[in-house]
Amino acid sequence: MTTVRILLADDHVLVRAGIRSLLQQISGVEVVAEANNGREALHLVKEQRPNVVLMDIAMKDLNGIETTSRITKEFQDVHVIILSMHANEEYVLQALRAGAKGYLLKDAVFPELEFAIKAVSRGETYLSPPVSQHVIDAYRQHGFDGKGPVEQLSSRQREVLQLIAEGHTTKEIALLLNVKTKTVESHRTQLMERLGIHDVAGLVRFAIRMGIVSPEN
Amino acid sequence: MTTVRILLADDHVLVRAGIRSLLQQISGVEVVAEANNGREALHLVKEQRPNVVLMDIAMKDLNGIETTSRITKEFQDVHVIILSMHANEEYVLQALRAGAKGYLLKDAVFPELEFAIKAVSRGETYLSPPVSQHVIDAYRQHGFDGKGPVEQLSSRQREVLQLIAEGHTTKEIALLLNVKTKTVESHRTQLMERLGIHDVAGLVRFAIRMGIVSPEN
DNA sequence: TTCCATTTTCGGGAATTTTCCTATTGCAAA
DNA sequence: TTTGCAATAGGAAAATTCCCGAAAATGGAA
Numbered sequence: 001m002t003t004v005r006i007l008l009a010d011d012h013v014l015v016r017a018g019i020r021s022l023l024q025q026i027s028g029v030e031v032v033a034e035a036n037n038g039r040e041a042l043h044l045v046k047e048q049r050p051n052v053v054l055m056d057i058a059m060k061d062l063n064g065i066e067t068t069s070r071i072t073k074e075f076q077d078v079h080v081i082i083l084s085m086h087a088n089e090e091y092v093l094q095a096l097r098a099g100a101k102g103y104l105l106k107d108a109v110f111p112e113l114e115f116a117i118k119a120v121s122r123g124e125t126y127l128s129p130p131v132s133q134h135v136i137d138a139y140r141q142h143g144f145d146g147k148g149p150v151e152q153l154s155s156r157q158r159e160v161l162q163l164i165a166e167g168h169t170t171k172e173i174a175l176l177l178n179v180k181t182k183t184v185e186s187h188r189t190q191l192m193e194r195l196g197i198h199d200v201a202g203l204v205r206f207a208i209r210m211g212i213v214s215p216e217n
Numbered sequence: 218m219t220t221v222r223i224l225l226a227d228d229h230v231l232v233r234a235g236i237r238s239l240l241q242q243i244s245g246v247e248v249v250a251e252a253n254n255g256r257e258a259l260h261l262v263k264e265q266r267p268n269v270v271l272m273d274i275a276m277k278d279l280n281g282i283e284t285t286s287r288i289t290k291e292f293q294d295v296h297v298i299i300l301s302m303h304a305n306e307e308y309v310l311q312a313l314r315a316g317a318k319g320y321l322l323k324d325a326v327f328p329e330l331e332f333a334i335k336a337v338s339r340g341e342t343y344l345s346p347p348v349s350q351h352v353i354d355a356y357r358q359h360g361f362d363g364k365g366p367v368e369q370l371s372s373r374q375r376e377v378l379q380l381i382a383e384g385h386t387t388k389e390i391a392l393l394l395n396v397k398t399k400t401v402e403s404h405r406t407q408l409m410e411r412l413g414i415h416d417v418a419g420l421v422r423f424a425i426r427m428g429i430v431s432p433e434n
Numbered sequence: 435t436t437c438c439a440t441t442t443t444c445g446g447g448a449a450t451t452t453t454c455c456t457a458t459t460g461c462a463a464a
Numbered sequence: 465t466t467t468g469c470a471a472t473a474g475g476a477a478a479a480t481t482c483c484c485g486a487a488a489a490t491g492g493a494a
């Protein structure tokens with residue numbers, strides 16, 4: 001059995017170093033790279049082709065859900081485990097729709113980490129117990145067909161939404177994404193149209209409700 | 218020089234285990250106990266009398282600030298370092314008022330952790346660089362007399378802030394308040410100046426943090 | 435492969451908002 | 465009474481948003 005190659009993505013250096021330190025105690029796994037945010041994670045996935053990505057859900061710039069969605073679309077053999085503080089139902093469902101194979105709470109016990117990594121690296125799914133309960137509840141209520149309001153947006157639109165809600169100006173966003181200001185303006189008007197929200201304040205509140213950004217920061 | 222006895226308080230088992238694992242790489246420090254929440258931390262402080270407490274700020278049940286405040290009141294020789302995700306100004310000030318000796322961001326680099334522990338165990342203070350900037354800013358503005366950022370605003374300014382965060386346009390606000398648009402613009406620029414927040418998205422997130430508006434609605 | 439829907443990308447010009455600077459009035463504290 | 469701050473507001477310049485349109489790329493479906 002070969003070693004599992006892992007990419008760690010979390011924007012808190014201390015937490016990342018901690019998790020890494022934990023992973024070193026597990027045999028058969030190896031951390032091949034660390035990413036500070038979603039954008040960096042995407043790049044490193046391309047470069048390193050890890051088997052498993054351990055991804056924090058709340059990252060600035062490009063959050064964990066969005067990043068997961070892009071990774072799973074392009075690399076079917078890269079399995080993502082979401083690391084989250086909360087068992088929030090909305091988060092969990094979004095994560096699963098984005099193609100995450102695991103959802104682990106940060107107050108999970110240590111053995112769960114190893115178990116989850118081994119499971120998803122075999123292509124199986126692992127959810128922390130309190131999480132799976134939520135999934136089952138949601139399934140009983142409306143199946144998995146229901147697309148949340150966030151999924152109405154294209155991936156680019158979600159990305160722009162996050163950056164807007166983080167307080168970046170249109171110009172800054174254009175720079176970050178390497179496109180013209182006009183393009184970003186377009187994205188904004190189009191995503192506003194879709195959501196039926198026509199002011200920045202509303203966008204920010206929506207993004208917070210959806211867990212796309214946090215009120216802190 | 219004796220070893221520094223440390224108590225770890227964080228309600229996320231994984232993070233805690235990670236930090237512990239990091240601390241084991243530092244010579245001269247020893248983790249003598251781990252607490253799952255503030256209440257447990259209080260109990261363990263009494264029992265173990267650690268030199269330093271590494272405390273997460275966001276814990277359920279009894280949060281880090283409140284716990285710190287109780288610890289420092291009763292045990293002057295127990296030094297608390299707050300571990301926080303955010304350099305949020307009001308968190309920092311609250312922590313300092315509660316008697317914390319250190320404030321470390323979770324995206325601090327690893328050496329900072331060692332440095333901070335050594336410093337506070339000698340009775341000194343350590344703040345992550347971005348944090349100390351905030352403290353200095355706050356001090357320059359209004360000393361440590363202990364007014365929260367919300368109280369810095371006049372009541373009119375708070376009123377305008379709320380309306381902005383609720384998504385009203387400047388014109389609408391002017392109508393609501395029976396004043397000219399220009400006046401509302403003035404209020405906005407002035408309150409932005411005071412808060413040091415210069416974009417609407419930031420205002421909305423601030424207002425949500427302060428409980429002035431809710432993400433719903 | 436061809437075609438259609440969608441996404442992503444931009445531009446021009448009008449309309450609106452924000453920013454910056456300045457200023458008056460009233461009120462309360464020193 | 466002088467000082468300071470809150471609340472009010474105007475003018476001009478700068479920046480952003482809005483409203484049109486549209487081309488290129490992508491991704492499936494037929």
